[in-house]
Amino acid sequence: MEIDLNADLGEGGGSDEALLDLVSSANIACGWHAGGANAMRDCVRLALAKGVAIGAHPSFHDPENFGRRKMDLPADDIYAGILYQLGALSAIAQAQGGRVAHVKPHGALYNQAASDPDIAEAIISAVHDFDPSLAVFGLANSRFIDTAREAGLIAIEEGFADRGYRDDGTLVPRSERGALIEGEEEMLEHVLSMVREKRVRSVDGRWVPLNVRTLCLHGDGAHALEFARRLRATLEANGIGVHAVSEVRS
Numbered sequence: 001m002e003i004d005l006n007a008d009l010g011e012g013g014g015s016d017e018a019l020l021d022l023v024s025s026a027n028i029a030c031g032w033h034a035g036g037a038n039a040m041r042d043c044v045r046l047a048l049a050k051g052v053a054i055g056a057h058p059s060f061h062d063p064e065n066f067g068r069r070k071m072d073l074p075a076d077d078i079y080a081g082i083l084y085q086l087g088a089l090s091a092i093a094q095a096q097g098g099r100v101a102h103v104k105p106h107g108a109l110y111n112q113a114a115s116d117p118d119i120a121e122a123i124i125s126a127v128h129d130f131d132p133s134l135a136v137f138g139l140a141n142s143r144f145i146d147t148a149r150e151a152g153l154i155a156i157e158e159g160f161a162d163r164g165y166r167d168d169g170t171l172v173p174r175s176e177r178g179a180l181i182e183g184e185e186e187m188l189e190h191v192l193s194m195v196r197e198k199r200v201r202s203v204d205g206r207w208v209p210l211n212v213r214t215l216c217l218h219g220d221g222a223h224a225l226e227f228a229r230r231l232r233a234t235l236e237a238n239g240i241g242v243h244a245v246s247e248v249r250s
Contacts, residue, residue, distance in 0.1 A: 003195050003235065004156070004214035004245040006137065007228070008057055008106065010035035010043045011066075015225045020050045022232045023217060024244040027057035027104045027137070030085035033067025040092045048098045053244035055137070058085035059106035067107035068174070075122040078109075082126035090130075102156070102245060103127050104137035105144075114142035114170065124151045135245060140210040141169040156245050159194045159212035161187055161231060167202045169210060178203035184227055188234050191215060195240055214245055 006025040009016045011034040020026060028043045029035035035043075047054050059067035061081060082103075090100050105113055105123060113120045124147050127134055132153060138144035140157035148155035162181050164172040172179040181187050194200050194212045202208050217228050235242060 001196065001239060002241040002243050003212070005217060005232070005235075005242050006055070006104070006158075006214050006245075007217045008104075009047075010039040010057070012039075013224070016043060017046055018225050019217065019228060020046050020052050022228045023052060024242050025053040025055055025102065025214065027055045027102075027106075028089060029057050029106070030059070030089050032061045032081070032085060033059035033063055033106055037088070037092070040089055041096070044089075044093050044096050044098055048096060053101045054089075054093055054098055055102040055104055056086050056089045056100050057104055057106050058082050058109070060109050062108070067109065070108045070112060075118050078119060078122035079126045082123055083130055086126070086130050100131075100134065102135040102137055104158070110139070110144075111171070113144040114139040117143055117147065120144045120147040124148050124153060128153060137214055137245075139169075139171070140212050156213045157211050158214050158216055159191075159200065159210055160216050160218075161191050162218055162227075164203045165200050165208060167204055167206050167208065169200075169208045172203055184223075184230060187227065188231065191231060192234070192238065195235070196238070 004025050005023040006027055007019045007023045008027045010029040026047045028040055060071045062069050093100055113123055120143050128151050135154040135156050136148045137156050137158045145155045145157055164178040198211055199207045199209050
């Protein structure tokens, strides 16, 4: 049994280098919600040195709200913004002898794409036109995943180690109770259910089927790095290998 572990990097969390020792895929902020040219270059350099797959983490142009504010934009604007951010990270990766392997939208863009077909289509069209060999990460069971597959892209269903789920498989909004799972033991149980049993228990106690292929570790919590180390050790203790998505996808 294998799983990909990914983390969002270049966002100023301060633990990027340490997290790269624990994950197999890195989602690098492309400057629109966090990061910038130097942060992208540093993350790419470290990821290449540690053998971690490089991914783009594009967002709405919303640094004031860390890309977490819902936005209503024309599809053409979203399309162009994705191309702009992919191009920036790809150029930096290429200059260092690497390449972008996947794309994972950030924040509100990610959440809106999970249910809004127009936003999903705009993102997928941009990725396809930029490089149809790229994989895309999206919320498991979401419209975004369906749209990617319909376009012929490799779609990787994602789960979240520290986030609560609703009965329909969507994430509990951060503004609501149950959005974040705080206890380490609860998070570990949550993750093992997703990986081994392909299901997650919702905040209302129902089991929701999820075919998770990659797990997100957020690096900005107070004890994020400690939890990441414990999670990696727990997976290995349970016979679950950690490999980049290019190695585990079928």
